[in-house]
Amino acid sequence: MRMLLLATDNGPHTPESLAGWTAGQIIDTSAAWGSSDDLSYNDAIRLRDRVEKALIAHHREVQDRERQNLKERGSEHLAVAPEASADVADALETIMQVIVSRDEYGAPVFPPSIRTHFDNPAGRLALTNLLVRNFHEVAMIERSWHAQGDPDHPMAKAFLAVKSDGHLALARPDVGALGGHEVLALMHQHNTPPQVASAVEG
């Protein structure tokens, strides 16, 4: 029940720190499926480092696009659902390429057990859920910074109120009537935690 904390001074998280955040979670999450023998400690560290480097560009793309949308549309964009399905598919492909990559002599960088560990339905589903959730968070962080900079806009007010008080904020006339419902629905998207669907019972 340990929470992982990511702190960045003077602004939003950088694409580099976000990539490290995601890569670390991939390794942590991967212990939930398959055999723990599949992934030795040394391989896990090497894989985390390579995945981190490979995912920087993906996090930067999601962050840059969200900033551009907020710049063009202003706070009205806070009522538009973040769309990152293409980013998730691309990032998943990148992770798989890292897993099956070869060194300069043509030898596999990682043992076959790692490919087996990740490249199966349970592994791909868990990775997809994790990427969806993290890219959603990247977008919501950008929105939060934007809303703080435009606090008098009704949609920004609704965003900040729902972020603080959840659906109880909808009882306030200035929140419920001015976009709170839309903002709440967006915030509650992608609320599936990273888990292994095949292991869930009932």
Place this chain on the structure above:
Amino acid sequence: MATTGICNSWKAEVMQAGHCLMATLAQSGATHTNKIIDTMATTAGIAVGMTVTGTNVPASTVVESITSAAAVTVSNATSGSATNTMTFTGDALKLALVKTSPARTFDNTQTNIGTPGSGTPGAANLGTDEIAASGTYSSGGMALTNTTPVVVSGVAVGTFSNVSITGATISTTAAIIYNNSTRLGAAATPLNGRTVSVHDFGGTQTVTAGTLTLTMPTADQTNGLLRIS
């Protein structure tokens, strides 16, 4: 500092129907200027007591009963006849942060969040041990987004979406999760604010004019944030 653990009082309150951690659900249904909402595709994921919002639904409306696999009765008569998407929401859980060098060691004996920012810290009050408001963190903490609890390998697991605080200058040592909705009566006030769990950060975590993201652990039988086995 604090000691990580699920609050003892919460374990009993779960059995008393004192907490609803169901995820928010958008569901289409028909209103008829009465208390019935029907022609829903399913009532799966809906629990009695969940808040209902949407077109023709008055404020502070909750699910009163579930009458079939496609219909519910709500606490207030709806104001029009139409088919719309409505939002069903579980309890409003929040996460409050504990300051550095708190007066009290928070642990699983915590029963209520009390009045964050005010009063003497104790088992029923975070009080002046809460961090000061900064950025998007206001007194009382941040809203959590519920995810419907599931059973994984014989263990019930509950968790929430990640939480990010922006534009904040904060030093914190622990988090307390609590329920800001009122489901149980009590002899003393406040009725809401029942604590769920305490999470120690293992030291002081500091951010200056920046972003602090709290990432919830993998929702499995060994790492899940809230687990009942």
